[in-house]
Amino acid sequence: MIHEITLTGLPKVSLNQFYQGGHWSKRKKLKDKYYWLIKSQVDKKFDKPCTVKYDFFFKKDVLDVSNCSGMLKMIEDVLFPDDSYKIVKGISITSKKSKEDKVIITIKPEEE
DSSP states (O other): OOEEEEEESOOOOOHHHHHTOOOHHHHHHHHHHHHHHHHHHOOOOOOSOEEEEEEEEESSSOOOGGGGHHHHHHHHHHHOSOOSTTTEEEEEEEEEEOSSOEEEEEEEEOOO
């Protein structure tokens, strides 16, 4: 079964912000915020081999697709207790302009 999850209200964070460093407590605060926002919108964790598509949508200042990867990693860490190669077999990312800030995540089980 293919799962589609739409998340809203997540802070926009460019990968460039992670490269800039900053105090670990700020990064932890951001990660915790992601955790609680995602948990409030999704009550399932995924633990079967799958591929995942992340479609990011931004109202303004659309991020380059590679700059979405910091946000992707924080999302992945909440949805997948084990995000190793054994579970997450592949990912794809898109970044688009939209009327709403959101990310649509499509989780497709691996064919057996």
